[in-house]
Amino acid sequence: MSSPTEVTSPTSPIGLHRVLEARGELATLPQAARRLDPRPEIWPDEVRLRVQTLNLDAASYRQLAEKHTAEGQVDGAAVRAEVLEIIGERGKMQNPVTGSGGMLIGTVDEVGPESTLGLEVGDRVATLVSLSLTPLAISDGLARWDGLSEQVPAEGHAILFGRSIAARLPDDLDPRLSLMVMDVCGAPALVARVVEEYAAQGTSPTVLVLGGAGKSGSLSLAAARRSGGGRLIGVVPTERERDVLTAAGLADEVVLADARSPLGLSGAVDAAGGPADVTVVCVDVPGCEQPAILSTAQGGTIIFFSMATNFAAAALGAEGVAADVRMLVGNGYVPGHAAYALELVRSEPAVRDLFESRLEPATPANGPVEDEPAGLSNSATTSSQFEEGSRA
Amino acid sequence: MSSPTEVTSPTSPIGLHRVLEARGELATLPQAARRLDPRPEIWPDEVRLRVQTLNLDAASYRQLAEKHTAEGQVDGAAVRAEVLEIIGERGKMQNPVTGSGGMLIGTVDEVGPESTLGLEVGDRVATLVSLSLTPLAISDGLARWDGLSEQVPAEGHAILFGRSIAARLPDDLDPRLSLMVMDVCGAPALVARVVEEYAAQGTSPTVLVLGGAGKSGSLSLAAARRSGGGRLIGVVPTERERDVLTAAGLADEVVLADARSPLGLSGAVDAAGGPADVTVVCVDVPGCEQPAILSTAQGGTIIFFSMATNFAAAALGAEGVAADVRMLVGNGYVPGHAAYALELVRSEPAVRDLFESRLEPATPANGPVEDEPAGLSNSATTSSQFEEGSRA
Numbered sequence: 001m002s003s004p005t006e007v008t009s010p011t012s013p014i015g016l017h018r019v020l021e022a023r024g025e026l027a028t029l030p031q032a033a034r035r036l037d038p039r040p041e042i043w044p045d046e047v048r049l050r051v052q053t054l055n056l057d058a059a060s061y062r063q064l065a066e067k068h069t070a071e072g073q074v075d076g077a078a079v080r081a082e083v084l085e086i087i088g089e090r091g092k093m094q095n096p097v098t099g100s101g102g103m104l105i106g107t108v109d110e111v112g113p114e115s116t117l118g119l120e121v122g123d124r125v126a127t128l129v130s131l132s133l134t135p136l137a138i139s140d141g142l143a144r145w146d147g148l149s150e151q152v153p154a155e156g157h158a159i160l161f162g163r164s165i166a167a168r169l170p171d172d173l174d175p176r177l178s179l180m181v182m183d184v185c186g187a188p189a190l191v192a193r194v195v196e197e198y199a200a201q202g203t204s205p206t207v208l209v210l211g212g213a214g215k216s217g218s219l220s221l222a223a224a225r226r227s228g229g230g231r232l233i234g235v236v237p238t239e240r241e242r243d244v245l246t247a248a249g250l251a252d253e254v255v256l257a258d259a260r261s262p263l264g265l266s267g268a269v270d271a272a273g274g275p276a277d278v279t280v281v282c283v284d285v286p287g288c289e290q291p292a293i294l295s296t297a298q299g300g301t302i303i304f305f306s307m308a309t310n311f312a313a314a315a316l317g318a319e320g321v322a323a324d325v326r327m328l329v330g331n332g333y334v335p336g337h338a339a340y341a342l343e344l345v346r347s348e349p350a351v352r353d354l355f356e357s358r359l360e361p362a363t364p365a366n367g368p369v370e371d372e373p374a375g376l377s378n379s380a381t382t383s384s385q386f387e388e389g390s391r392a
Numbered sequence: 393m394s395s396p397t398e399v400t401s402p403t404s405p406i407g408l409h410r411v412l413e414a415r416g417e418l419a420t421l422p423q424a425a426r427r428l429d430p431r432p433e434i435w436p437d438e439v440r441l442r443v444q445t446l447n448l449d450a451a452s453y454r455q456l457a458e459k460h461t462a463e464g465q466v467d468g469a470a471v472r473a474e475v476l477e478i479i480g481e482r483g484k485m486q487n488p489v490t491g492s493g494g495m496l497i498g499t500v501d502e503v504g505p506e507s508t509l510g511l512e513v514g515d516r517v518a519t520l521v522s523l524s525l526t527p528l529a530i531s532d533g534l535a536r537w538d539g540l541s542e543q544v545p546a547e548g549h550a551i552l553f554g555r556s557i558a559a560r561l562p563d564d565l566d567p568r569l570s571l572m573v574m575d576v577c578g579a580p581a582l583v584a585r586v587v588e589e590y591a592a593q594g595t596s597p598t599v600l601v602l603g604g605a606g607k608s609g610s611l612s613l614a615a616a617r618r619s620g621g622g623r624l625i626g627v628v629p630t631e632r633e634r635d636v637l638t639a640a641g642l643a644d645e646v647v648l649a650d651a652r653s654p655l656g657l658s659g660a661v662d663a664a665g666g667p668a669d670v671t672v673v674c675v676d677v678p679g680c681e682q683p684a685i686l687s688t689a690q691g692g693t694i695i696f697f698s699m700a701t702n703f704a705a706a707a708l709g710a711e712g713v714a715a716d717v718r719m720l721v722g723n724g725y726v727p728g729h730a731a732y733a734l735e736l737v738r739s740e741p742a743v744r745d746l747f748e749s750r751l752e753p754a755t756p757a758n759g760p761v762e763d764e765p766a767g768l769s770n771s772a773t774t775s776s777q778f779e780e781g782s783r784a
Contacts, residue, residue, distance in 0.1 A: 028655060029682060129712055304721075307707065311699070315722055319723065320521055322557045324725060328721070331717065332710070
């Protein structure tokens with residue numbers, strides 16, 4: 001059991017003691033910090049991981065790859081060099097342009113005596129907090145990575161704070177599959193909680209999922225079904241996705257509509273048995289706020305998981321049409337969310353099929369811009385155009 | 393009873409039939425439209441108002457005044473000319489730079505036979521939907537306005553759609569006071585609804601209001617008290633506001649803290665009896681998301697009324713510290729919100745005093761940037777720096 005040799009600040013469950021360079025006076029949280037202290041010695045409530053794989057988030061990798069592309073070719077060595085440089089300088093993997101990070105897979109190396117994360121030495125885990133706030137050091141120069149994909153084989157160590165989130169990787173699932181599921185696991189957990197509120201009052205709410213064939217969308221549909229949802233309506237942007245979601249059987253109605261069109265969407269949803277009592281927005285393109293509002297019944301609930309959601313557009317959009325709807329910011333953390341999502345994948349073959357179809361390497365889809373299509377053999381290792389629901 | 397002479401589209405409760413020029417294929421709602429049809433003839437579910445006063449929103453007026461300022465002097469005639477030009481061109485008062493509008497006061501001139509707004513000819517009303525989506529025509533050239541304040545005496549007409557929102561101006565209150573109250577009336581209504589949910593489960597939640605001395609903040613505190621809130625904590629940014637809010641007695645604890653400082657705020661709130669079960673953000677400056685999250689108990693609720701709220705900062709901020717908090721987008725519409733807020737002002741002398749102190753003309757306060765201070769004799773007719781909770 002090693003102890004920090006020079007503890008200059010008391011331990012903090014959110015990692016304040018590892019902030020080396022704040023950005024301005026107020027920005028003292030690890031995510032906002034310019035530089036973290038990645039020393040391997042742990043404070044009493046921390047956990048140290050031996051890193052196996054970094055999973056850069058899609059937006060970050062895309063930015064790096066585009067920056068280092070010449071004549072249509074990504075210069076993988078240059079991408080690798082820049083990632084190494086970022087980690088070395090910042091003590092964490094946070095893309096300075098996108099601000100985003102990713103997740104990592106590793107093995108528990110040491111557990112502080114005051115840690116409450118429930119981990120044991122040897123556990124293989126995925127971190128569910130962003131790499132952008134996780135102290136990280138690399139020891140192998142990323143020698144095994146060609147710089148050409150988001151999945152980065154790596155050696156080194158990372159630190160989990162007292163209040164971090166990590167989940168054991170299950171033995172029975174492909175780790176890549178587990179990672180994909182964990183990346184969006186906040187969505188089904190929150191959908192289940194909201195639908196259960198309705199069910200507890202004796203109603204079976206109509207649930208509308210925009211982007212129903214995507215990762216967070218398909219899990220949300222499965223969660224809604226299991227939690228007491230009534231009619232389930234999935235909206236997709238293409239005929240291909242319509243066929244995929246219809247075959248999966250996760251929704252009672254599959255609607256082909258543009259989620260950015262207020263009238264197009266609400267009209268199509270009405271025709272499919274809407275408006276919805278609970279609307280779940282899993283489409284990472286701007287402009288879905290007003291369509292979602294118009295597709296939701298008075299007194300209903302909208303859960304925005306899309307990171308493209310505009311706060312003002314939602315607030316003013318509801319007020320402008322006198323819509324008495326409850327609008328929730330899709331918090332990616334709900335206790336037990338990873339276990340719940342993995343259990344959905346295990347027990348719902350249709351969901352598992354959708355996810356597994358993403359694991360097979362194939363040509364990246366050049367589909368429409370508004371959803372990351374499921375079931376289209378996207379490789380999980382390529383940069384998808386819209387990582388809906390992904391928060392890393 | 394006049395009828396449209398050339399009805400080219402069926403009536404729509406949200407006013408689609410008056411959109412003349414959409415912006416792009418999807419932007420067909422009145423707020424997004426470049427131009428509306430302000431014809432005085434009404435569709436069967438509409439109401440026509442005779443305009444008395446336009447109340448430009450603070451952001452819009454500030455932009456216009458700054459544009460037409462030379463050598464420190466606002467050219468009021470130029471401001472007036474531009475407002476007239478905007479209304480003439482667009483058929484609504486929507487500042488093309490800020491996108492915002494404001495509200496208006498008028499008298500009901502004609503009520504369509506299918507209107508469900510409950511208005512009668514002769515009623516004096518304020519519109520609670522934005523001018524940016526309200527068909528409007530001016531007939532007096534704004535001759536009585538000097539262009540030097542947000543309150544614009546005007547003659548002309550405006551149209552309310554089937555699903556618009558308007559509220560009768562009470563006879564017993566200064567119309568300027570009523571307008572100020574109605575401008576932020578969504579906040580107390582939603583706070584009351586949320587606190588009542590807790591109270592219905594037999595708990596008296598600790599309620600934290602950031603910006604407790606402001607308009608929406610003071611109303612939120614009063615609403616929390618009345619709805620079964622337990623300990624009420626108001627946060628203010630200056631000693632002056634601390635004294636004002638302390639004297640008002642609306643909070644059990646008044647805390648002087650920077651709402652943008654994660655540690656400063658959460659530490660101060662903890663010392664005052666926090667963390668909160670319900671946190672209400674009424675401070676219109678960026679960067680309050682993470683401090684609000686850290687000041688809220690696990691399982692608690694945060695209501696974001698600030699239009700400076702960043703969706704991603706809220707979603708990622710909660711996830712990054714494993715905060716299981718419910719985060720609500722502060723929808724400015726709750727049925728009965730205007731009547732509820734006016735009743736609070738009538739029955740709570742402390743709230744009324746805070747609002748009335750804003751009515752006395754005085755030098756605009758050059759206070760701190762993070763709240764619109766209450767009780768500092770801001771004139772309601774001057775552009776305040778931060779119109780917290782204002783949505784027009």
